[in-house]
Amino acid sequence: MPKTEKPLSETASRILDVAERMARQGGYYAFSFRDIASEIGIKSASIHYHFPTKEALGEALVTRYTDRFLGALGRLDEATPLESLEQYVAAYRQALIEQDLMCLCGMFGAEIARLPDPVARRTREFFERNLVWLETVFRAAGATNPEARAGETIAHLEGAMILARSMNDMDLFQRVTADLPAQALRE
């Protein structure tokens, strides 16, 4: 039997919810046990019961984020490459516009040189798995260099989030990513 995934308790997932929001606003050093605790109405010591260290909390954060992000993408055998790419762009747009938050792994990716090793590893896994997904799309579309196209797509989207948030102009994300799916497939 493989590793049994124990389901998160109510409190544990509320801790992750708050930590994720804080991390997606300001990075790894922008969430603290105290702030999380006071927001959900417990004491900071209680968080250590659910996540022994900040490192462990950071790992759980990235793991949950990655699984949810990839899980929200539809099945590749049920869509055309163009549809898949449009869906992929929409996933980023939703994170940015509806939640007004950065991509967690874009944020952690920027800070990766100062992240605890296990958190950095999980962050790398996010990008690896996204690259695989996109490479599959571009290979299905007959692209000559699927690896480059996949990397360009992720780079373009993460960068567009940063730019739009920096300029405080969320519509800029739309204008800068509108041509992405068609353009990437034409290349």
Add this chain to the structure above:
Amino acid sequence: MPKTEKPLSETASRILDVAERMARQGGYYAFSFRDIASEIGIKSASIHYHFPTKEALGEALVTRYTDRFLGALGRLDEATPLESLEQYVAAYRQALIEQDLMCLCGMFGAEIARLPDPVARRTREFFERNLVWLETVFRAAGATNPEARAGETIAHLEGAMILARSMNDMDLFQRVTADLPAQALRE
């Protein structure tokens, strides 16, 4: 006479050098007065003589970075649009590969929601001035939508830095940005 720029003292610029490196590794919360001071061999209280607050230090950091970055780009009337774009990509490549650092404003742009207002404003100015520069290039090249092309270019490059650093594969930056100049002009 407009605002006279007083030149930075030797110590002040060494403070900025160290702070910039730390910020470009881990963001605004990754550099501290103590760490900077101990690295350059003074006491942390002395830094406050040159930069009264961390906010002021952050502002000076972004201002110097922006001026240097744009100053390193050649004059637009002495190059073709393609040459200008290639030079722009090279500026990012140098920051990433030679110095093994993130773009300061890409980093601060990601964290912008938790940055002191004056630092956030300076960060926005970096992107504004870069957008203007790139729009000029694309307009000279006869692009139909210079604003979108300029935003796409910045997004692509900032994102490529994050991706390459996350994957610990600096050559990935090359592969993901190799087609950028020609591609952006063809669009």
Add this chain to the structure above:
DNA sequence: ATATATCTACCTATCAGTAGATAGGGAATC
């Protein structure tokens, strides 16, 4: 004498993390 630049010594706030007490809810034992 004054301006520049550094120091010592300190402050208050915050950080992640720990020890140990407490309360409640089963389940096993008597």
Add this chain to the structure above:
DNA sequence: GATTCCCTATCTACTGATAGGTAGATATAT
């Protein structure tokens, strides 16, 4: 049926380290 035991989940109270920032003394150079 009552008692004992243990597990879960929280608490209070604390530690040592670090954060940015301040006051005031000191040294040097013009």
